[in-house]
Amino acid sequence: MNIDEQLELLTARHVDLFSAGELKRKLAAAAKEKRGLRIKYGADPSAPDIHLGHAVGLNKLREFQDAGHTVVFIIGDFTGMIGDPSGKSATRPALSREQVSANAESYKQQVFKILDPEKTEVRFNSEWLGGMKFEDVIRLSAHVTVAQLLARDDFSKRYADNRPISLVEFLYPLVQAYDSVMVKADVELGGTDQLFNLLLGRELQKVYGQEPQVVMTLPLIEGLDGVQKMSKSLGNYVGINESAKEMFGKLMSVSDELMWKYFLHILCRKPAEIEAMQAGVASGELHPRAVKDELGRCVVDRFLGEGEGQKASEEFARIFAQKELPDDMPDVKLSGETGIIDLVVKAGFAPSNSEARRLIQQGGVRINDEQISDVKAVIKPVDGMILKVGKRKFARIVC
RNA sequence: GGUAGGGUACCGAAGCGGUCAAACGGGGCAGACUGUAAAUCUGCUGGCUAUGCCUUCGAAGGUUCGAAUCCUUCCCCUACCA
Numbered sequence: 001m002n003i004d005e006q007l008e009l010l011t012a013r014h015v016d017l018f019s020a021g022e023l024k025r026k027l028a029a030a031a032k033e034k035r036g037l038r039i040k041y042g043a044d045p046s047a048p049d050i051h052l053g054h055a056v057g058l059n060k061l062r063e064f065q066d067a068g069h070t071v072v073f074i075i076g077d078f079t080g081m082i083g084d085p086s087g088k089s090a091t092r093p094a095l096s097r098e099q100v101s102a103n104a105e106s107y108k109q110q111v112f113k114i115l116d117p118e119k120t121e122v123r124f125n126s127e128w129l130g131g132m133k134f135e136d137v138i139r140l141s142a143h144v145t146v147a148q149l150l151a152r153d154d155f156s157k158r159y160a161d162n163r164p165i166s167l168v169e170f171l172y173p174l175v176q177a178y179d180s181v182m183v184k185a186d187v188e189l190g191g192t193d194q195l196f197n198l199l200l201g202r203e204l205q206k207v208y209g210q211e212p213q214v215v216m217t218l219p220l221i222e223g224l225d226g227v228q229k230m231s232k233s234l235g236n237y238v239g240i241n242e243s244a245k246e247m248f249g250k251l252m253s254v255s256d257e258l259m260w261k262y263f264l265h266i267l268c269r270k271p272a273e274i275e276a277m278q279a280g281v282a283s284g285e286l287h288p289r290a291v292k293d294e295l296g297r298c299v300v301d302r303f304l305g306e307g308e309g310q311k312a313s314e315e316f317a318r319i320f321a322q323k324e325l326p327d328d329m330p331d332v333k334l335s336g337e338t339g340i341i342d343l344v345v346k347a348g349f350a351p352s353n354s355e356a357r358r359l360i361q362q363g364g365v366r367i368n369d370e371q372i373s374d375v376k377a378v379i380k381p382v383d384g385m386i387l388k389v390g391k392r393k394f395a396r397i398v399c
Numbered sequence: 400g401g402u403a404g405g406g407u408a409c410c411g412a413a414g415c416g417g418u419c420a421a422a423c424g425g426g427g428c429a430g431a432c433u434g435u436a437a438a439u440c441u442g443c444u445g446g447c448u449a450u451g452c453c454u455u456c457g458a459a460g461g462u463u464c465g466a467a468u469c470c471u472u473c474c475c476c477u478a479c480c481a
Contacts, residue, residue, distance in 0.1 A: 253436040289434045320435060358443060362429040
């Protein structure tokens with residue numbers, strides 16, 4: 001691949017890029033010296049669940065790796081104690097050493113579903129931050145002004161609205177920028193919310209006499225609700241370690257408009273290909289459901305193995321289109337007649353009797369496909385009876 | 400240190416002596432419909448041995464027949480001025 005081809009591939013799908021010219025120069029220099037660039041990517045250690053939102057960035061990293069570059073994957077075990085400013089809480093409980101290493105293992109296991117382990121350098125930022133003295137922190141802080149930090153959109157807005165900004169939050173971008181200095185990053189990748197932090201890395205590298213890193217941001221994709229960014233705390237995410245059934249089902253619940261974004265950023269489909277599908281749907285030739293089915297199958301295959309997507313798709317069609325029973329469902333053991341409320345609670349489908357009562361009254365409870373709407377109904381258990389609550393909760397009764 | 404404004408259910412936010420298990424919005428759940436766990440529409444959304452009872456509006460006391468609402472003390476948060 002020549003430099004221009006590489007550049008085109010590597011910059012696809014980006015939002016911000018500072019700058020294409022610099023990247024090109026770096027690529028050329030690296031090629032000449034027969035070395036790879038160092039691509040930095042930071043991860044927060046407190047939530048070791050990688051989801052499809054992360055896949056957007058990881059996919060890009062993989063493209064860099066395939067082009068011969070090295071990914072420096074930084075696990076922010078130290079910054080994790082601070083908490084990212086975009087979050088609600090300014091501070092988080094510090095993680096213990098064991099937690100950090102357990103999370104790190106979990107991270108690697110997930111991340112390497114996308115990244116090439118051979119071309120990944122995993123680092124913890126406590127490595128260099130942990131040993132810093134307060135004096136060092138002061139010296140580091142001296143390089144940045146409050147005005148610079150207030151330039152960050154999130155900060156300036158909060159400041160203007162008289163909403164609190166904690167001092168640690170101010171420190172966060174600084175620390176992240178310092179990471180870039182320490183790992184001598186050539187390029188840093190992040191979500192668009194990271195733009196400020198990434199750019200500060202450039203400033204700090206200059207202060208430390210390094211060539212500033214190229215900064216590239218990728219979009220934050222919306223989660224299942226189609227509105228909010230995909231995130232663990234909002235619960236609108238698809239984890240890459242979830243079961244095929246869950247993963248497929250969640251993807252099918254994505255709105256028709258949003259699925260195109262997933263094709264682009266999660267599956268890295270070519271824009272032309274996506275436009276062709278969109279045209280197909282618009283003309284009525286292609287059914288949106290079929291397109292979404294393909295999305296589901298491809299994503300499941302990608303993370304859980306070839307063929308898993310097909311299986312998940314078939315099971316989904318069986319349960320929701322043909323209203324048949326799933327392959328496996330939990331057992332509920334009954335020993336004698338049981339009130340319907342008790343049964344629903346016992347199966348774990350309602351957290352309280354009141355909730356179970358509501359479900360029954362709303363017609364959401366079925367036994368052997370027969371709606372039970374009487375709250376006082378008593379069930380005579382028969383081995384193999386099927387309890388269904390809502391559209392997707394099933395249990396088999398055993399006695 | 401001073402001044403002002405706050406702490407209400409999963410979240411945001413009304414309520415400011417009874418009609419408050421607490422408006423409204425979001426989220427969640429259920430139903431209808433469908434092309435699907437899309438979209439849309441409707442309903443529900445503290446708990447219980449359930450036409451009643453119990454616990455909840457930062458905490459503890461108090462006033463009152465009656466408090467999320469008034470008083471006292473305390474805890475916490477925020478902004479502004481020093």
